[in-house]
Amino acid sequence: MAMRHYYRKDWQKFRDEVIELDGGVCRRCGRGPLQGAILQVHHKTYLPGKMPWEYPYGYCETLCRGCHASEHGIVRPFQGWVCVGDDDLGDLSGECDLCGTQIRYVFFVQHEKWPAMEVGEICCDHLTQTSEASDYMDSKRRYALRESRFISSSRWKRNQDGLLSLMQKGQHISLEKVSENFRLTVNQVTGKKFFKSEEECKRYIFKIIENGTLEAFFRKFQAK
Ligand SMILES: [Zn+2]
Ligand SMILES: [Zn+2]
Ligand SMILES: [Zn+2]
Structure with a gap:
């Protein structure tokens, strides 16, 4: 599956819509943000070839983080992760869902049996067992370097x-x-x-x- 650049707006819009359709609470335990629940969107079945934000609403439901984790079982799969999007937050305001590092460039990874995560470059490579994210960042860094040389050229x-x-x-x-x-x-x-x-x-x-x-x-x- 191809990576979609600047996926975040679509994903956030979709997520907000699903949560709103579910009345802003977890479908299992009924808790919402007022009760301290962090709400996530769970995809009930995996639809190959579809981006996580392209699913029909009926395939998704709102779950709190706790209920979501138990829905997927305890052990995170080692293989089968796919990177489907990346975004530039403009500053280090992001946090890798896997290792907790502050990140600027986020990679959206998904798995048919696990909730999607937003991770940094290194964790993305690690999960997908490819060098997709670091290759992409390398090309971005090379571009930025060439661009700054061009701008300040004598x-x-x-x-x-x-x-x-x-x-x-x-x-x-x-x-x-x-x-x-x-x-x-x-x-x-x-x-x-x-x-x-x-x-x-x-x-x-x-x-x-x-x-x-x-x-x-x-x-x-x-x-x-
Ligand atoms: Zn899920
Ligand atoms: Zn819940
Ligand atoms: Zn990480």
Whole structure:
């Protein structure tokens, strides 16, 4: 199953809906947050190929953490875990459900016989017995490194008019200031998008060169 990036909004929305449909209490013991219960969503059957947030509501029910654990038995399975999503929380506000470490990048793992968990990179690799999560993080780290080198590159030259420019992969890029904002020109084609800072502008052009959507940039503006 492919990993879904930025899964969290969908999962949280789905979870809130199931809990609301169940009246905000555990279906086994009837306790809710007011009684100190931490509510979770239990998938009654496993539907292959479906993301945990794509199940029909009838396949899910609200259980408190205690009732949920006893529903699944005591021993967490060692094999058969699949990573289905990842998200960037922007800071270390997450906590790995497996080891308790503070995490920024969360990986959503599921198992047909165990509640889904949000874990860090290392625990994700450990559970799935793959290097999927760390490979993904490595590529993210490499990208961030290349991006910061590009942003602070000494190849950026500023002319007398304050126009900042450089050549990147055969493309002539320049940034001009238009009142308080910045605008991008690539090989004489000026974009319509405005950026708040030069750095934001550089991030954007770096991204579209890297992911191959620079072509689309030209098509969009030259068609007119
Ligand atoms: Zn469950
Ligand atoms: Zn309960
Ligand atoms: Zn962990």
